Amino acid sequence: MTTKYPLISMIVPTYNQDKYLATCLDSIWFQDYPNLEILVVNDCSTDHTSEVLANFEQAVESEMVSYASRYNEKTNEIERTTHYRYHHQGRSLTILHNDKNLGSTRTYNRGFKQATGKYCTYIASDDICHPQMISELLAPLEAGEADFSYSDMFIVNDDGRILREFKLPDYSFNDCFKDWYLCGVSKLYRRDLHEKIGWYNNDFVANDHELYLRFALNGIRFKHISKTLYSVRTHDNREVNVHSPSNWSKLLDESRALVLQARDAYTNGKVE
Template identity: 30%
Template sequence: MKNLISIIIPAYNIENYIAKCLDSLLNQTYRNLEIIVVDDGSSDNTGKVIDDYLSKYDNIKVIHKKNAGVSAARNSGIEVASGDYIGFVDGDDTVDEEMFEVLIENAIKYDADISHCGYKMVFPSRIDYYHNTGVLVGQNNEIGLKDLLAGNRVEPGLWNKIYKKELFNNIKIDESIKINEDLLVNYYLFKKAKKSIFYDKCFYNYTLRKGSAATSKVNINKIIDPINVRKEILEDLEKNSDLYDIAYEKYIMSLVGICRNVQIRKNKEYKTYIDDAKKSLKYEINNIIKNKAVSKKTKLMVIGNLYFSRIFYIIDDIHAARTGNRTKYEVK
């Protein structure tokens, strides 16, 4: 008998997107899917659209709950999932018809606890591929964690992967974290996994739209959460290991990122967070300079932010304008 995959879909006020998402799952070439849609207290017609699908398809389950955020919605789905594997799809995204067939075939063939693939960023006027090379890479526990922390091959999101269900035993998504919660739970899942398999074909379609988390303006969670996530991962790792060095540099860069963020610099309400970030960088400055694993680029950015901030910001803003890095995910 074929392995059952439970697909968990958090849905909040996406009445114009959820049907397309469900249709892409119902059209999968791999048919043994349990589709769990969690209506996270939507105030529009999302719940009605979901209930209409529920009445037509036997493999769809629906949970209606009070609004508590995407992590709480996903946790609710995990609790009722009966599949051998668990996957996640955001309710405003779609997947190519062969995605879950390829993921499950790779998981079984290579005896992997996690099977993942590439993805597309779908803008109104273009599609960006990440990265569609066609490479197939097996990752043991250490390599999987290293690729996740370094940002190589392993996208920190939950939505382009399937996981053996038992990985979630004693692991929940932290509902207090609103930004980078995917990275945090993936850290613990990849830490637990003996093996993962990555196929770099872009089967997942991540939709960029106005009002989504990826395109929303800066807020307290976007400032604080990435630092807290990087810090928790750092504290969980053993010092003097390659993984610790990678996590340390990422933590330092999250502090630098606050100083570089134009929205934070221009908003008086958030400027205190720049001061706090600089205090943390000053506290770490000796470790940063002495640590051979921290790149020269990172060291220069830290020094520029701490001691030559006015000049650094001018240069940084000019560079960002030329490269378009700060408007990369902008949806007009």
């Protein structure tokens, strides 16, 4: 693949999301961007996640589909063209299974530490990437306008119905970190930021908030793409893992503390 299309690493940490995982992976595979490295990290799921992953891997390798493509008037038959369901060019798939349950943050980090792309992101395994997500988020990074880009999103229920459209603010430290954390769900950023600034903090449930605030405090340039490129699935009636009541309470407490940290940094002139 030429440097015209730098490699993008997409990490998919997953735990007990067998109902949604294949849809999530389809949404990644069928991005309109032609050079993706997909790394799935299964954190010892106790549902059918391993089976879903094995079936997906097999389908990617060999499943065929067809479409009606020509009417043959001599035989009175409608002929069909057969092709692979999943195109193979510009895609790699790596599936990792943790030996023991590591929790969400260590699972993220395992994927990111194996990634080799110039840019990277992680995708929650019950969410859906819209087809132009990567190409739209990549454009300002490749143009040298930003180091981290993020977009708007839909909030959807289990039936895929859109509950609301979530429009995020154009980037300012005040709007995205000092008021509240509003920038990090549908995102793409330079992978070398991890080498310069560090990994997701294993002590945090609000691991993205903590890391991206660290990015901001170290002068990383953020840019908002005012397009809806991602769908976040609501966790109503299935509050598990990060969204379990105890973890969710911890996450909100951590985010409150991180907002106060951002306000203190702003007050003390550490950031504009």
